Amino acid sequence: xxxxxxxxxxxxxxxxxxxxxxxxxxxxxxxxxxxxxxxxxxxxxxxxxxxxxxxxxxxxxxxxxxxxxxxxxxxxxxxxxxxxxxxxxxxxxxxxxxxxxxxxxxxxxxxxxxxxxxxxxxxxxxxxxxxxxxxxxxxxxxxxxxxxxxxxxxxxxxxxxxxxxxxxxxxxxxxxxxxxxxxxxxxxxxxxxxxxxxxxxxxxxxxxxxxxxxxxxxxxxxxxxxxxxxxxxxxxxxxxxxxxxxxxxxxxxxxxxxxxxxxxxxxxxxxxxxxxxxxxxxxxxxxxxxxxxxxxxxxxxxxxxxxxxxxxxxxxxxxxxxxxxxxxxxxxx
Amino acid sequence: xxxxxxxxxxxxxxxxxxxxxxxxxxxxxxxxxxxxxxxxxxxxxxxxxxxxxxxxxxxxxxxxxxxxxxxxxxxxxxxxxxxxxxxxxxxxxxxxxxxxxxxxxxxxxxxxxxxxxxxxxxxxxxxxxxxxxxxxxxxxxxxxxxxxxxxxxxxxxxxxxxxxxxxxxxxxxxxxxxxxxxxxxxxxxxxxxxxxxxxxxxxxxxxxxxxxxxxxxxxxxxxxxxxxxxxxxxxxxxxxxxxxxxxxxxxxxxxxxxxxxxxxxxxxxxxxxxxxxxxxxxxxxxxxxxxxxxxxxxxxxxxxxxxxxxxxxxxxxxxxxxxxxxxxxxxxx
Numbered sequence: 001x002x003x004x005x006x007x008x009x010x011x012x013x014x015x016x017x018x019x020x021x022x023x024x025x026x027x028x029x030x031x032x033x034x035x036x037x038x039x040x041x042x043x044x045x046x047x048x049x050x051x052x053x054x055x056x057x058x059x060x061x062x063x064x065x066x067x068x069x070x071x072x073x074x075x076x077x078x079x080x081x082x083x084x085x086x087x088x089x090x091x092x093x094x095x096x097x098x099x100x101x102x103x104x105x106x107x108x109x110x111x112x113x114x115x116x117x118x119x120x121x122x123x124x125x126x127x128x129x130x131x132x133x134x135x136x137x138x139x140x141x142x143x144x145x146x147x148x149x150x151x152x153x154x155x156x157x158x159x160x161x162x163x164x165x166x167x168x169x170x171x172x173x174x175x176x177x178x179x180x181x182x183x184x185x186x187x188x189x190x191x192x193x194x195x196x197x198x199x200x201x202x203x204x205x206x207x208x209x210x211x212x213x214x215x216x217x218x219x220x221x222x223x224x225x226x227x228x229x230x231x232x233x234x235x236x237x238x239x240x241x242x243x244x245x246x247x248x249x250x251x252x253x254x255x256x257x258x259x260x261x262x263x264x265x266x267x268x269x270x271x272x273x274x275x276x277x278x279x280x281x282x283x284x285x286x287x288x289x290x291x292x293x294x295x296x297x298x299x300x301x302x303x304x305x306x307x308x309x310x311x312x313x314x315x316x317x318x319x320x321x322x323x324x325x326x327x328x329x330x331x332x333x
Numbered sequence: 334x335x336x337x338x339x340x341x342x343x344x345x346x347x348x349x350x351x352x353x354x355x356x357x358x359x360x361x362x363x364x365x366x367x368x369x370x371x372x373x374x375x376x377x378x379x380x381x382x383x384x385x386x387x388x389x390x391x392x393x394x395x396x397x398x399x400x401x402x403x404x405x406x407x408x409x410x411x412x413x414x415x416x417x418x419x420x421x422x423x424x425x426x427x428x429x430x431x432x433x434x435x436x437x438x439x440x441x442x443x444x445x446x447x448x449x450x451x452x453x454x455x456x457x458x459x460x461x462x463x464x465x466x467x468x469x470x471x472x473x474x475x476x477x478x479x480x481x482x483x484x485x486x487x488x489x490x491x492x493x494x495x496x497x498x499x500x501x502x503x504x505x506x507x508x509x510x511x512x513x514x515x516x517x518x519x520x521x522x523x524x525x526x527x528x529x530x531x532x533x534x535x536x537x538x539x540x541x542x543x544x545x546x547x548x549x550x551x552x553x554x555x556x557x558x559x560x561x562x563x564x565x566x567x568x569x570x571x572x573x574x575x576x577x578x579x580x581x582x583x584x585x586x587x588x589x590x591x592x593x594x595x596x597x598x599x600x601x602x603x604x605x606x607x608x609x610x611x612x613x614x615x616x617x618x619x620x621x622x623x624x625x626x627x628x629x630x631x632x633x634x635x636x637x638x639x640x641x642x643x644x645x646x647x648x649x650x651x652x653x654x655x656x657x658x659x660x661x662x663x664x665x666x
Contacts, residue, residue, distance in 0.1 A: 113377040142487055150483040151625075152664035153641055154634035156355055163508045215665045284664070286633050289626040292484075297488055301487035302545055308486055329659050331485035331617070 004030040005310055006268050008073040008099070010064065010090065011080035012036040012049060014173040015104060018303035019077050020058075027331075029310060033071040034060050037080075052303055064090060068097040075310050078103035082116050082201035084111060091133065094252040095125045101133045102306055102313045106202030108135030109145075110209035110322055123320035132316040134326065136309050138301045139165065140202035142232035143278045143292070144265055145209050148322050151280060151288050158214055163206075164271050164296065167269040168276045169248050174238040175297050180248040180269045181227065183239040189227045189246045199225045203253045211255055213324045216262040217306050226250045228270040236271060247271045305329060338643055341366040341406040341432070343397065343423065344413035345374055345382060348437060349504040351636035352410050353391075354383050359665075362643060365406040367393050370413075397423060401430040408643050411436035415534040417444060417451050424466065428458045434466045435639055435646045441468030441537030442478075443542035443655055456653035465649040469642050469656065471634045472498065473535035476611045476625070477598055478542050479656050484613060484621050491547055491617035493595050496539075499628065500602040501609045502581050506632050507571040513581040513602045514560065516572040522560045522579045532558045533600055536586045540596050544588055546657045549595040551588035559583045561603040569604060580604045638662060 007029050009020045016036070023031040034046050042062040045055045061067040068076075076094045081087045091108075094101045111119040123293040128132050135141070144163045152158055169177055181189045181198050192198040204221060211218040212215055230247040233240070248270020255263035276295035282288040312326040323329075340362050342353045349369070357363040367379050375395040376510040378388045397616055401409075409427045414420045417440040424441075427434045444452040459466050463471040468474070477496045502510055514531050515523045525531040537554060543550040563580040567572070574580055581603020588596035609628035645659040656662075 100610065138487055145662070146486075147483065148662055149663045150480065153479075153638050154471055154629050156633060156637040156640075157663040158664050189338040213663055286630040287627075288629070291624050292624065293622040294620075296487050300489060300619050304489040305486050307489075311537070323661070324663065325660055327658055328479070328482055328656070329486040330482045330546055330657065331488040331491050 004028055005074040005314055008033040008035060008067055008071055008076045010035045010076050010078045012038070012041055012060065013079060013175060015299055015303050016079035017049055018299065019079060019104065019306050020046055022303055024056065024305045026307065029307070031068045032073060034058050035062070035064050035067045036060055037062060050179070057294050064093055064143050065259065068094065068099060073099045074102055074163055075100040075102060075314055077306055078105060079306070082106040084108060084115050088118055091122055092125060095122065095129055095131055095133060098131060100131045100313050102309050103133070103135050104137045104302055104306055105135060106137065106140055107205060109137065109140040109202060110135070110205045110212070112212070113208045114204065119320055126320055127318045130318045132313050132318055133320045134309060134313045134316070134323070136305055136323065138296055138298055138305060140206040141323065142301070142305060143296045144203070144267070145206040147278070148210060148280045148282065148291070149213055149324060151282060151290055152214060155282060155284045155286065155288065158216065160264070160283045161210055161214070161216070162264040162281045164266040164279045165268070165296060166273050166276050168273040169269050169271045170236055171297070176237050176298065177236065177271070181246045182248055182271055183241045184246045186227050186229060186246060193225045198249065200249065200251045200269070203251055203265055203267060207253045207265055209322060210263050210323070216255070217257045218262055219254045219258065222254045222256070226254045228268065230271070234271045239244045241256050241271060248273070304331070308332065337361055337363040338407040339363050339365045339405065340401055340643065341368060341404055341409045343368045343409050345369040345393065346412060346508060348447060348632055348636050349410070349412035350382055351632065354459070354566040355381055355636055356641045357389065359640065362640070363407055365470060366400045367391050368395070368397050368400045369393055383628055397426055401427065401432065406432045408433040408435060410639055410645055411438060412639070415439040416628070417441060417448050420523045421451055424455055425458060428455065428462055428464055428466060429463050431464060433464045433646050435642050436466070436468050436491050437470045437635055437639055438468060439470065439473055440538060442470065442473040442535060442538045443468070444538070444543070445545070446541045447537065452653055460642045460651045460652055463651045465646050465648070466649055466653045467642060467646045467656070467659065469638050471629055471631055471638060473539040474656065475634070475638060476629045477536070477600070479612070480623070481543060481613045481615065482546055482657060484615060484623055485547060488615060488621065489618045491549065493597070493613055493616045494543055494547070494549070495597040495614045497599040497612045498601070499606050500631060501606040502567055502602050502604045504630070509631065510569065510571050510604070514579045515581055516574045516603055517579045519560050519562060519579060526558045532581065533582065533584045533602070536584055536598055536600060540586045540598055540658070541590050542655060543596050549588070550590045551595055552591065555587045555589070556611050557585045561601065563604070567604045574604060581606070594616060637664070641665065
């Protein structure tokens with residue numbers, strides 16, 4: 001049996017904790033460390049945070065540098081933020097230490113168009129250190145991009161791609177419910193959108209990857225972010241939403257070439273959304289109509305794909321990689 | 334721009350011709366040769382066979398060895414047979430010549446369990462020669478295996494996989510209509526099944542790949558092949574089927590572990606099958622329900638994935654590869 005990969009979990013929010021739980025269950029991975037900046041977590045056994053009866057022996061550390069030094073991980077799972085600007089320091093620290101990195105940072109999924117400077121820096125640093133970095137997740141990372149790439153294999157020609165994702169936010173974690181503005185008055189929602197404090201991070205990265213890999217020339221990207229307004233009171237364990245308040249978000253990204261639509265991404269995440277699903281329509285030869293009934297469960301699935309990609313990331317050629325450059329990620333590999 | 338890959342198309346049945354047509358349309362590929370054993374095709378310009386007005390300058394050759402010698406291809410697309418035993422000679426010839434090979438040979442898709450000797454021989458020969466060999470296609474190759482692998486990425490755990498494919502054979506080429514026994518009396522269908530002259534080649538290879546990659550232990554594989562009987566007369570451009578005659582095939586492969594079902598593949602291909610589709614159900618955490626409405630068009634899609642995989646095969650590490658070992662195949666790469 002090959003040696004187990006030594007893993008540090010960086011970030012202990014809901015997805016990080018789930019990834020840690022999953023890592024413990026894997027025979028090919030060994031969770032050797034857990035890091036979070038929250039001082040209330042430092043020094044606690046992960047078993048406490050996972051609400052399992054046994055102590056795990058993995059004690060939460062607050063300092064990434066000393067955790068890397070002490071544990072010498074093969075790979076770090078990063079679940080600390082959505083924006084590259086917020087996590088570049090951590091990424092550079094991990095890579096400089098010579099560890100591979102798999103990250104749910106949305107902007108890292110395909111940073112080449114919007115963040116070329118950061119992408120080039122990560123890539124050259126990773127090559128120097130002989131390690132790989134991969135941005136992964138479900139959205140971006142799977143439902144609105146990779147699954148469409150996979151389906152495209154059977155097409156002779158692609159004219160355009162339309163993807164619609166409908167998520168019932170009732171089933172999602174508290175941070176997600178806050179991210180979609182649930183419970184806000186409509187004006188406050190719009191003000192937050194204007195300040196770029198609301199909106200799904202990663203939709204444009206999905207579009208950029210699709211355009212680049214499928215060779216769909218896009219010269220104009222248009223984003224719209226609108227509130228979905230509650231028509232009746234909604235109570236969740238995290239929030240109460242009155243009629244007229246915001247139940248969630250309708251976020252679209254449209255990619256056009258000389259005015260004609262090539263890529264359309266339509267994301268609706270709101271409390272009580274009926275018939276959640278993921279739908280991909282490829283116009284081309286042959287056309288493809290694909291639907292995941294019920295949709296791909298966001299949080300559980302994000303932790304799953306993060307952990308499932310570990311072996312692929314470690315085996316990948318050094319550098320900043322995209323999902324299109326590693327062998328297909330599967331459950332349990 | 335990187336140099337175009339030099340391609341020989343080996344086999345000029347319907348799928349081979351379609352692959353040749355597609356290769357001509359690609360800027361990254363150059364069709365340098367076409368080979369078929371049929372003496373009636375030798376010496377003709379491919380343009381004739383493709384029914385296009387222009388001469389292509391690619392003249393059909395009957396001898397593979399001299400075509401390899403003369404054209405020095407980077408990769409050969411092989412569409413000459415379903416069974417490994419029938420095409421091993423060609424595979425060895427291509428690999429010994431130092432060319433990569435992408436093949437629609439159904440038994441090559443995952444030969445490791447059923448044909449371990451041939452698999453090992455191809456693998457060691459390919460490593461010696463520094464080239465790669467990949468079995469690809471739609472079924473096996475995509476609809477009942479690779480798409481399920483792709484979907485599994487978002488699962489924490491998989492208990493079982495059920496895949497159903499329904500194909501309306503009216504839309505398919507003549508060889509396919511013969512393969513499913515369309516127009517035969519039921520007794521003759523059963524006799525041919527008993528002699529292994531009928532049945533979809535590759536269903537068990539799909540099952541074997543799923544079991545191996547997803548780690549689903551299967552200790553017993555059961556296949557059934559039943560006729561679908563026409564209830565009314567069916568006329569196609571290739572055949573006439575009277576009521577009571579065979580309209581097509583219902584082929585299943587079930588993989589069990591200690592009696593419990595882990596993988597179920599259910600394939601129905603018959604003339605006039607209503608609501609063609611491809612459906613994948615993964616039982617696990619989370620469960621996944623995926624459906625391709627209309628199904629994945631068999632012939633066009635097989636030619637497409639064959640041509641789409643060229644770059645991946647050439648870039649793969651030397652040896653006999655499976656679809657799980659190369660980066661995701663996409664349209665146009």
